[in-house]
Amino acid sequence: MRTLLAVLCVLLFGVVAVTASGSSAEVASPAPAPRYTPMPVIPTIAPDVGERSARSYVRLWGTFALPIEGGEVPSDPDLLPGAPRDYRGGIHEGIDFPAPNGTAVLAAASGTVARVDASFLDWTREQQEIALYEALTLGYTPAATLDRIRGRQVWIDHGKGVITRYAHLSAVEPLTVGEKIEAGTLIGEVGSSGYPQGGPHLHFEVRVGDDFYGDGLTGDDLARAVSRLFR
Numbered sequence: 001m002r003t004l005l006a007v008l009c010v011l012l013f014g015v016v017a018v019t020a021s022g023s024s025a026e027v028a029s030p031a032p033a034p035r036y037t038p039m040p041v042i043p044t045i046a047p048d049v050g051e052r053s054a055r056s057y058v059r060l061w062g063t064f065a066l067p068i069e070g071g072e073v074p075s076d077p078d079l080l081p082g083a084p085r086d087y088r089g090g091i092h093e094g095i096d097f098p099a100p101n102g103t104a105v106l107a108a109a110s111g112t113v114a115r116v117d118a119s120f121l122d123w124t125r126e127q128q129e130i131a132l133y134e135a136l137t138l139g140y141t142p143a144a145t146l147d148r149i150r151g152r153q154v155w156i157d158h159g160k161g162v163i164t165r166y167a168h169l170s171a172v173e174p175l176t177v178g179e180k181i182e183a184g185t186l187i188g189e190v191g192s193s194g195y196p197q198g199g200p201h202l203h204f205e206v207r208v209g210d211d212f213y214g215d216g217l218t219g220d221d222l223a224r225a226v227s228r229l230f231r
């Protein structure tokens, strides 16, 4: 009995000793360093306005004939690329030529027809309102919305990444995608499809790669780049 008691005492002492040493070990060891992921350092991307000076557009100067019969190059900044378009939380990417409905629209240079909206169905006012509300909420105009705002269109590919877009047309000529056409070819008529609130005008847009001609320019640089675009 005495032996059993002694064994129990030894066991009990051992448990207490192990527990005590265990807890003292926890206290003694340094607390693990808090684990956190530092915020990545994102380099500030400087606006490339400086890089994209007027000089970068010089290669296109004198490339195009006026795309509208009897028109003249607009100078009102609101009609030029980069003008704010508050109703859709975006900016203007083309050059607007106000003109009466039905005015002849001409290919501004020779090229290959890349798009002709021969069968075109304009969106309803309700569809437009929903899309514009979404654009305002997003703070930019989604590409699909912008395309519908441009209405009935013809696009001409001039090679080397340069494409001209003719938008808001009321009618298009019977052109075929892939067809080669010359500068001055009749391609459609002025209208206000896609955004009737803007009134009839030709929205003429020059795409340069993924960008639009005039992007990054302002003031006199922009006005000069737009007027020099036409021969």
Ligand SMILES: [Zn+2]
Binding pocket: 092, 094, 095, 096, 202, 203, 204
């Ligand atoms: Zn426009």
